[in-house]
Amino acid sequence: MENPQLLRDIGGGAGEETLRVLQLMIDQDIRWMPGRQRGRPVDVLMTMPLRICLGRKVEVEEVEEVKEVEAAPHPSGNSLTQAIAGVQLFPNPASDYLKARFEAVASPLKISVFSLSGQELLRREYEADEGLFETEIGLSGLPSGPYLLILEQAGQRFPQQFIRE
Helix, strand or coil: CEEEEECCCCCCCHHHHHHHHHHHHHHCCCCCCCEEECCEEECEEEEEEEEEEECCEEEEEEEEEEECCCCCECCCCCEHHHHCEEEEEECCCECCEEEEEEEECCEEEEEEEECCCCCEEEEEEEEECCEEEEEEEECCCCCCEEEEEEEEECCEEEEEEEEEC
16 A cells, blocks of 8 residues: 545544554555456555444545555465465455455464454464465454454465454
8 A cells, every 4th residue: 555645534633543544554564455457466546435433423534545566475486466365255244253265375374353443353373274264253242343354474464354244
């Protein structure tokens, strides 16, 4: 992610907080799945709606960003985009549980759930084998709202968004 910009600010410090959280993601080197064209990573311009909760009223703020993709090598010799592939989160929106399914490489794997303010709410660690990996994550302790799930393997992070109903 590079150069996040607000398209609309609802005021009350919400715009500054949104940019702070996005900068925190950049500083923590949280990587997004790259856009691909003809099998190659490409820069992507994205408009991302964010829900800002102020008491009971919900406002929507949009953030525009351009992300630059770097295909870092994986220790196995495969490219980064081959380390974790075909990520599926379901059901999304989720109620009591969320299933994650993807193709993994044989190495330690960490799955974390973050609030949009950047607070880590849940962490699970696994020893993944190469091939299809599937797990179920209990959400009963989380309030309704949007979350960021980060798959971390081989020193790289793969963020995925989901909603808890």
